[in-house]
Amino acid sequence: MRKIKEFISKALLYFLLILIGFVFLYPIFYMISYSFMDTEDLVNPFVKWIPTKLYLENYKSALNVLNYKTSLISSIYVALIPSLLQIIFCSVTGYGLARFDFKGKKIILFLIIATFIIPSQVTMIPQFLMYKDLNLIGSLYSFILPAIFSQGLRSSIFILIFYQFFKMFPKSLEEAAKIDGANYLTIFLRIAVPSALPAYLVSFIFSFVWYWNESTLSALYFGNKIKTLTLGLQNFTATYQNIYSSSITQTGKSINEAINMAGTLLTILPLLIFYFVFQRWFVESVDRTGITGE
Amino acid sequence: MKLKNKNALMGIIFVSGWIIGFLVFTLVPIIRTIWFSFNNVKFTANGIKETYVGLLNYKNAFLLDPVFTDYIIEYISQMLIFIPIIVTFSLIAAIMLNKKIKGKGFFRTIFFLPVIITSGPVMQKLIEQNATALPGVYKYFSMEYLAKNFGIFGNLFGMVLNSFIMILWFSGVQILIFIAGLQKLDKSVYEAASIDGASKWQMFWKLTLPALMPVISINVVYTLVTLSNFALNHIVQKISNDMYDITKGIGYATALAIIYFIIILILLSVFLLITKNKDGEKYAKN
Numbered sequence: 001m002r003k004i005k006e007f008i009s010k011a012l013l014y015f016l017l018i019l020i021g022f023v024f025l026y027p028i029f030y031m032i033s034y035s036f037m038d039t040e041d042l043v044n045p046f047v048k049w050i051p052t053k054l055y056l057e058n059y060k061s062a063l064n065v066l067n068y069k070t071s072l073i074s075s076i077y078v079a080l081i082p083s084l085l086q087i088i089f090c091s092v093t094g095y096g097l098a099r100f101d102f103k104g105k106k107i108i109l110f111l112i113i114a115t116f117i118i119p120s121q122v123t124m125i126p127q128f129l130m131y132k133d134l135n136l137i138g139s140l141y142s143f144i145l146p147a148i149f150s151q152g153l154r155s156s157i158f159i160l161i162f163y164q165f166f167k168m169f170p171k172s173l174e175e176a177a178k179i180d181g182a183n184y185l186t187i188f189l190r191i192a193v194p195s196a197l198p199a200y201l202v203s204f205i206f207s208f209v210w211y212w213n214e215s216t217l218s219a220l221y222f223g224n225k226i227k228t229l230t231l232g233l234q235n236f237t238a239t240y241q242n243i244y245s246s247s248i249t250q251t252g253k254s255i256n257e258a259i260n261m262a263g264t265l266l267t268i269l270p271l272l273i274f275y276f277v278f279q280r281w282f283v284e285s286v287d288r289t290g291i292t293g294e
Numbered sequence: 295m296k297l298k299n300k301n302a303l304m305g306i307i308f309v310s311g312w313i314i315g316f317l318v319f320t321l322v323p324i325i326r327t328i329w330f331s332f333n334n335v336k337f338t339a340n341g342i343k344e345t346y347v348g349l350l351n352y353k354n355a356f357l358l359d360p361v362f363t364d365y366i367i368e369y370i371s372q373m374l375i376f377i378p379i380i381v382t383f384s385l386i387a388a389i390m391l392n393k394k395i396k397g398k399g400f401f402r403t404i405f406f407l408p409v410i411i412t413s414g415p416v417m418q419k420l421i422e423q424n425a426t427a428l429p430g431v432y433k434y435f436s437m438e439y440l441a442k443n444f445g446i447f448g449n450l451f452g453m454v455l456n457s458f459i460m461i462l463w464f465s466g467v468q469i470l471i472f473i474a475g476l477q478k479l480d481k482s483v484y485e486a487a488s489i490d491g492a493s494k495w496q497m498f499w500k501l502t503l504p505a506l507m508p509v510i511s512i513n514v515v516y517t518l519v520t521l522s523n524f525a526l527n528h529i530v531q532k533i534s535n536d537m538y539d540i541t542k543g544i545g546y547a548t549a550l551a552i553i554y555f556i557i558i559l560i561l562l563s564v565f566l567l568i569t570k571n572k573d574g575e576k577y578a579k580n
Contacts, residue, residue, distance in 0.1 A: 010395075017390055020462075021404045027425040027459055028407075034423070089311055096308025100301050108309060115320055117515070119522055119558060121533045121551040125330065125544055126323035128537075129342065149315025159312070184304050213413030215525045216534060233415040257423050264419040268411045275410045282409070283402045286470040287477075 035059065035262035042258060058262035065240045066232040066263060072270065075212060075228040078140060083207035086147035087158055087200055093150045094162025095192055099174075109163075116156035120217060128220055138225030143211070143218075153210045153217075158203045161289045165199040166192060202285040205278050212271060233267045236260065331549035342544075351549035362550065365528040366557060371450055373518060373561055376461055379454070380517050381510060384465040388472030389502075406470065408463035414525025417460060421526075426459045464520060468513040475509035476502075511569045518565065522558050529554050 029049075034042075038055040062068075097105060131142045146152045150159060169192075177187050193200075215230050222231070232239070240255045275282065306313075331351055333344040355362050391402055420426050454461065479502065487497050524530070529550070537547040 013390055013393060013395060017395070017401050020387065021401060023459060024404055024408065024462065027420050030423075030425040031420070093309055093312040096305050100305025100308065101298075102302035102305040105305070108312070111316060112312075115316070117519060117558065117562065118320070118324070119519075119530075119551070119555060121530060122327050122555050123320055123323035125537060125548055125551070126326035127319060129326075129544075130323075146315065146319045148311070149319060150312040151315040151319040188308075209410045213411075213416075215414045216530060220534060230413050230415055233419065236415075236419070260419055260423055261425075264416055268416055271410050275407065279403050283399065283406050283470070286474040 031261045031265045034258050035265050037258045039256065039258075042256060055258075058258045059266070061240070061244070061259050062263040062266050065236060065243060065259075066229060066266060067227065068229075068266065071227050071229045071232045074226050075230065075270070078143065078218065078226060078228050079208045079212040081140060082143040082147040082152055083204060083211050085144060086150070086152040086155060086207050087203040089148055089150050090155055090158035090203070091162045091193070091196065091200065092188075094159045094164075095166050095188055097159070098163050098166035099171075099192075112156050112159055115151070116154065124217060124220060131221060137221060138223045140226065142221035153207070153214060158207065161199055161203055162196065165196050165289055169195055198288045201278075201281055202289050205274075205281055206285070208274070209271065229267045229270070233263055236263050327548045327551060330545050331552050333545045335544040335548075344545075347545070351546045352553065354546065355549055355553060362529075362532065365532060366553075369522075369527065369529055370557065370561065372453070373521065375450060375454060376464075376521060377514060377517050377565065379461055380465050380468065381513050383462060384468035384513065385472050385506070385510070387465065387469045388476060391469065392473055392476045402469075406466040409466035412460075412463055417524075417526055421457060421460065426457050426463075427455065464517065467520075468517060471509060471513055471516070472506070475506050479505055507569055511566060514565045514569060515562065518558070518562055522554075 033049050033051065035058055036051040036055050038051075038053070038057065041051050041055070044052075097109065127142075127146075128137070131137050134141075136142050136145075143152070147155075173191050173195075174187050177191055182190070212228075213230055215234055218226070218228060219231060219234070222228075237255055237260075240259065244255075281288070330344070332346060332348060334347050334350075336343045336345075387405060391398060391405070395401075417426070483501060484497060487501060492500070521527070522530075533547050533550050533554070536542045536550065537544055539546075
């Protein structure tokens with residue numbers, strides 16, 4: 001009797017997990033399925049999930065509209081450089097807070113948490129004016145400068161990750177090095193940084209993804225100068241009409257669901273690949289960094 | 295004493311980058327935002343020109359703006375509904391994923407996938423194309439029917455159905471945080487409870503939930519901040535747009551930002567008060 005009960009509860013558990021998993025993946029299946037449909041399939045009520053033929057025209061248009069190669073390179077560049085700088089400097093801040101005692105440390109920790117709560121809308125307009133005065137609008141410096149000073153996208157989280165990590169890490173090695181006469185910078189670079197590699201990798205992948213997906217600040221600070229994939233998708237419909245407006249009447253090629261979905265899929269494709277490479281690190285991030293620590 | 299001073303000095307050197315950054319990129323901008331919000335700000339050939347107007351921008355936001363008050367009401371009701379849904383869902387998902395099951399890693403990978411792809415433009419496209427509504431929901435519920443018969447609640451219910459998947463998509467990080475919290479629970483307490491004849495249900499309410507309260511607070515804050523900064527949020531979009539609007543301008547946009555920030559703070563304190571209260575009860579009972 002007890003075995004039957006256990007079996008039923010297990011079966012129910014798997015059923016629920018699979019059901020939720022399906023709900024989670026539904027938009028992605030939807031995207032893939034629709035992106036291969038031609039106009040006939042779209043209006044045909046009998047074609048629900050599987051397109052009648054392998055139709056690639058949507059992808060051709062979407063690649064063209066997104067200006068894929070250039071945008072992809074911009075996206076990588078916009079995500080990579082600020083996120084690398086951000087984690088390097090956040091780790092310096094986190095180390096300083098974890099290893100040294102000084103007046104006002106508690107206030108700083110409080111302010112770090114407080115900055116996490118402040119919406120970027122409160123600071124972005126004066127920041128925009130400042131970059132404008134410095135002639136930095138349309139350049140990547142508008143992302144690089146805050147990152148260097150630990151004020152980038154969600155920097156607070158990364159500072160806290162490093163703070164937590166260095167606090168948990170035993171001090172003995174560093175103290176031994178200090179007795180041997182090593183200075184603080186050497187200790188940090190030679191002992192603390194190598195020990196924190198998991199925290200660096202987890203912080204890097206999150207920072208990379210958040211910078212990649214940013215659209216409000218990048219639209220404001222980059223203007224029309226830097227066009228990332230995310231911004232390209234934001235203006236997808238308008239760009240499409242610009243490129244194909246003359247030919248709509250001749251070929252009947254107006255924008256439709258299928259082209260939209262192809263564009264969306266192309267935008268997230270690099271991130272999907274990135275996710276499957278680093279999947280383990282994403283999913284185990286909380287365990288590896290101990291961010292929820294006491 | 296000397297060593298202590300040196301130690302303190304090194305600490306300040308390590309943190310100095312953050313201190314400068316905080317002053318330049320956070321504190322001064324906040325002060326300027328507050329100042330701008332009491333002014334009419336105009337671009338001229340000689341830079342920006344400010345004229346003090348007092349509370350006019352704030353007054354206009356509530357009295358003249360045709361959409362802002364609606365956006366605020368919409369935002370507050372979204373937070374009041376979405377945050378409990380997301381936090382509850384991620385707790386349930388974490389409990390399921392914490393059980394001894396095969397394919398744990400596989401399910402975790404799927405549940406976490408949305409975290410990397412939920413950018414504003416991607417969600418915008420998915421919502422536009424109806425890819426985020428629960429499959430089949432449209433057959434059973436008509437949004438117009440709901441709106442007509444149940445007023446604002448019907449609207450909200452429709453909103454939940456309409457973007458159901460999107461709401462769940464915001465739960466990835468929270469699930470991980472809950473799993474980490476669950477793994478830290480003291481197993482011996484559960485053994486003792488089960489010897490005393492407590493059912494699983496009782497154990498959840500009396501042991502798991504109170505012990506997880508701090509983690510719940512963390513997740514509430516994380517969810518609130520993520521949703522409030524999300525690019526599809528109407529208020530976020532409006533602040534960016536109004537900045538360039540000639541009739542409204544920077545002064546007006548900054549006033550909206552300040553109001554928005556105050557609302558976020560109020561919501562945050564309400565939620566933290568609720569989660570903190572339950573924590574207090576736990577100690578009272580012990």
